[in-house]
Amino acid sequence: MGETIKAGRSGSQNIRGGWKVAFWFLLPSLIGFVVFFLYPSLRGVYLAFTDWNLLGNRGDFIGTENFERMRDDSQLSNSLWVTFKYVVLNIGSQTAISIAIAVMMDRLTKSQFVRSIMLLPWLMPNVVVALLWVWMLDKNLGVINTMLGWIGIDAINFFTSTSWVIPTVAAVNTWKFMGYTALLIFAGLQTIPGSLYEAGAIDGATEFQMFRRITLPLLRPVLALVLVITIVGSMQVFDVVNVATGGFNGQAGGPVNASRVIYLYIYQTAVLFNEPGYAAAISLLLVVILMFVTFLQLKLLRAGESDLA
Amino acid sequence: MSADTTTEQDQGVSVEKPSAKTDASFGARVGRGAAWGILLVIMVVSVFPFLWAFRTAATTNPELLSGSSDLLPSEPTELNFKRVLGRANDAEILESSGRENAGQFDFLKALRNTVIIATAITLGQTFFSGMAAYAFARLEFKGREKLFLVYLSGLMIPPIFIFIPNLILMKDLANWTESGWLNGALLGWIPWEWFAFTEVQWLGTFKGIVLPFFFMTPFAVFFLRQFFLNINRSIEEAAFIDGAGHFRVFRSVILPIAAPQMVTLAILTYVTSWNEYLWPLFVAGGNVEVQPLTTSLGTFLTQQPGTSPDWAAIMAATLMSALPVLALFAVFGRRLVDSIQFSGIK
Numbered sequence: 001m002g003e004t005i006k007a008g009r010s011g012s013q014n015i016r017g018g019w020k021v022a023f024w025f026l027l028p029s030l031i032g033f034v035v036f037f038l039y040p041s042l043r044g045v046y047l048a049f050t051d052w053n054l055l056g057n058r059g060d061f062i063g064t065e066n067f068e069r070m071r072d073d074s075q076l077s078n079s080l081w082v083t084f085k086y087v088v089l090n091i092g093s094q095t096a097i098s099i100a101i102a103v104m105m106d107r108l109t110k111s112q113f114v115r116s117i118m119l120l121p122w123l124m125p126n127v128v129v130a131l132l133w134v135w136m137l138d139k140n141l142g143v144i145n146t147m148l149g150w151i152g153i154d155a156i157n158f159f160t161s162t163s164w165v166i167p168t169v170a171a172v173n174t175w176k177f178m179g180y181t182a183l184l185i186f187a188g189l190q191t192i193p194g195s196l197y198e199a200g201a202i203d204g205a206t207e208f209q210m211f212r213r214i215t216l217p218l219l220r221p222v223l224a225l226v227l228v229i230t231i232v233g234s235m236q237v238f239d240v241v242n243v244a245t246g247g248f249n250g251q252a253g254g255p256v257n258a259s260r261v262i263y264l265y266i267y268q269t270a271v272l273f274n275e276p277g278y279a280a281a282i283s284l285l286l287v288v289i290l291m292f293v294t295f296l297q298l299k300l301l302r303a304g305e306s307d308l309a
Numbered sequence: 310m311s312a313d314t315t316t317e318q319d320q321g322v323s324v325e326k327p328s329a330k331t332d333a334s335f336g337a338r339v340g341r342g343a344a345w346g347i348l349l350v351i352m353v354v355s356v357f358p359f360l361w362a363f364r365t366a367a368t369t370n371p372e373l374l375s376g377s378s379d380l381l382p383s384e385p386t387e388l389n390f391k392r393v394l395g396r397a398n399d400a401e402i403l404e405s406s407g408r409e410n411a412g413q414f415d416f417l418k419a420l421r422n423t424v425i426i427a428t429a430i431t432l433g434q435t436f437f438s439g440m441a442a443y444a445f446a447r448l449e450f451k452g453r454e455k456l457f458l459v460y461l462s463g464l465m466i467p468p469i470f471i472f473i474p475n476l477i478l479m480k481d482l483a484n485w486t487e488s489g490w491l492n493g494a495l496l497g498w499i500p501w502e503w504f505a506f507t508e509v510q511w512l513g514t515f516k517g518i519v520l521p522f523f524f525m526t527p528f529a530v531f532f533l534r535q536f537f538l539n540i541n542r543s544i545e546e547a548a549f550i551d552g553a554g555h556f557r558v559f560r561s562v563i564l565p566i567a568a569p570q571m572v573t574l575a576i577l578t579y580v581t582s583w584n585e586y587l588w589p590l591f592v593a594g595g596n597v598e599v600q601p602l603t604t605s606l607g608t609f610l611t612q613q614p615g616t617s618p619d620w621a622a623i624m625a626a627t628l629m630s631a632l633p634v635l636a637l638f639a640v641f642g643r644r645l646v647d648s649i650q651f652s653g654i655k
Contacts (some may be wrong), residue, residue, distance in 0.1 A: 017448030018390045021555050025448065029460075032524020037463045040474035047474060067399050101351060116642045117352050119649075120359075123634050125483035125584035127603040130356040132315040133608065133626045135365065135620055141373060143361055179355060207340060236467055239586045243607045263469055271591065283470040287615050290467060 016058060047280035054274050065282035076282060078257055080264040082166060086261060087234045089170035094230065097174065098181035106189045118179025126239030126264060133172045134159060134244050159244050162258035169240055169259060188222025197302055224301035229292050238263035260284060366390065366625035369405045373620055389625040391577055406619050415597060416626055419605040425515060426601055427582040430522045435575045438529035443559050446537035463527035468587060475521055476591050479511040513596035518589055522582065529574055536570040537563065573648045576641050604629040
């Protein structure tokens with residue numbers, strides 16, 4: 001044993017390690033990965049086929065019962081619909097605003113200060129974001145409603161009316177993520193050669209034409225990646241909804257299920273209704289949806305292929 | 310996306326996009342002015358909620374309820390901050406909250422809990438992920454790429470999917486011997502009571518909150534591996550020739566060279582753990598002795614009377630729980646901006 005190690009140390013083989021060395025470097029992360037990522041992932045699949053109960057912390061195998069139940073669960077279809085509406089509103093506004101910010105920053109200023117300011121909301125805990133906006137958007141005392149009053153608009157029940165709650169949460173998260181998303185797009189803009197814009201300017205192209213004909217096509221790979229990241233994140237919205245709609249003794253997800261997004265439904269099913277088996281089945285569906293969305297987007301937007309080639 | 314940050318910066322400075330010089334026409338100038346205007350509006354929108362929260366926290370609750378919407382409070386007060394910190398006397402509580410029995414919330418304890426949780430996670434995760442990243446970037450072993458891909462696949466899994474089994478695991482850990490066929494078969498024969506495991510509670514404990522993020526996250530390993538890959542091999546080899554072992558090289562060559570990136574990751578991890586809400590919600594079980602600020606603040610809101618919530622105190626607490634993140638940002642902001650442009654994932 002000692003011989004081989006000695007022999008190995010002088011050769012170049014041992015410099016690169018091999019499992020004997022790698023094992024010790026990997027050991028802590030392997031423990032963490034196996035116990036808290038891999039095992040729970042597999043167990044999550046198993047749980048979806050059980051009627052697990054948190055109180056006794058045990059459950060029996062019940063076959064596909066949970067999945068059959070999902071088919072007729074109107075709460076589930078409501079949650080999927082609410083989440084879909086949220087994602088469309090959130091991603092639509094967030095992406096449009098972010099592209100605008102990124103292009104403006106690219107054309108106007110390289111200032112770190114400007115970028116930092118817009119990154120601020122992204123660093124905040126979601127709970128803080130929710131509390132700030134619940135206060136700002138309060139029906140009676142909120143400053144936004146006061147401002148609306150100045151221009152003659154009646155106060156709006158932002159978080160407490162069925163029609164407003166999802167657009168409001170979408171807007172709040174757009175506020176939180178627009179600077180961050182803009183920064184990602186801004187980084188992508190830096191890869192577009194300035195010579196293209198010079199050529200465009202010589203040919204007499206306007207700013208808007210250059211944006212449409214040069215910026216957008218060349219930004220596509222970056223945009224695809226950014227969209228995958230933001231859409232996958234957006235579908236998992238939870239914190240703001242749970243805090244903002246659960247305020248003052250209400251049950252989160254209201255009013256009348258109008259904001260019970262899929263993550264909230266899974267959480268409530270698992271912990272509050274004590275049906276982790278059913279919750280695991282729904283989250284399995286979520287995993288499938290997320291993978292499908294990712295795959296579809298990368299395919300549709302032909303990510304990775306730049307027109308710059 | 311993962312283009313080197315330095316070239317991005319260089320390009321940004323050297324390649325002046327031509328609009329500034331060539332489009333000196335009146336229309337273009339108006340366009341630039343309008344764009345600056347929009348950018349300024351967006352910057353104001355980004356910070357206004359914080360300013361408004363501060364204005365709210367510096368006002369007594371009775372004055373708030375009177376509905377003043379001036380940008381500055383008529384009589385600024387620090388009582389709400391004092392109250393949240395538990396340092397106000399009864400008269401001051403009455404004056405600032407407008408009621409005898411204001412909602413109680415032990416801010417300092419929640420702050421302490423968050424600091425404990427975020428610090429523990431950051432130390433463990435950064436160091437252990439660094440070790441793993443070293444193995445993936447600098448060592449060669451059979452199945453390296455495959456194992457790395459398996460780690461990476463963890464990025465695809467929505468947290469809630471593993472939080473449910475992890476919650477059940479925490480319950481298992483408290484009574485290994487009885488629960489489940491898998492645990493029974495694999496671990497049931499071990500006399501856990503010798504290690505005082507069976508009586509140990511995991512729900513509502515720091516270790517329950519910290520442990521799942523303590524050893525690694527797929528992102529941390531991925532982030533550091535990218536940097537370790539770029540370190541020049543010759544430096545390392547010189548150390549090997551001098552007879553240093555791998556742990557020596559890791560500690561005295563790789564870590565010092567990669568220190569800036571390790572610090573960046575540590576900051577990102579600290580902020581992420583500071584902000585984490587869902588897992589503590591699952592596992593803290595409402596135990597105020599371990600609950601972090603995020604879940605405590607959420608609970609604080611639900612405890613308010615619906616008719617006249619104590620907004621002044623809520624905003625004071627909200628601002629103070631954001632303060633450490635703001636401080637980190639003030640010091641390391643530039644580094645964070647760069648790292649986001651580099652990684653594009655977090």
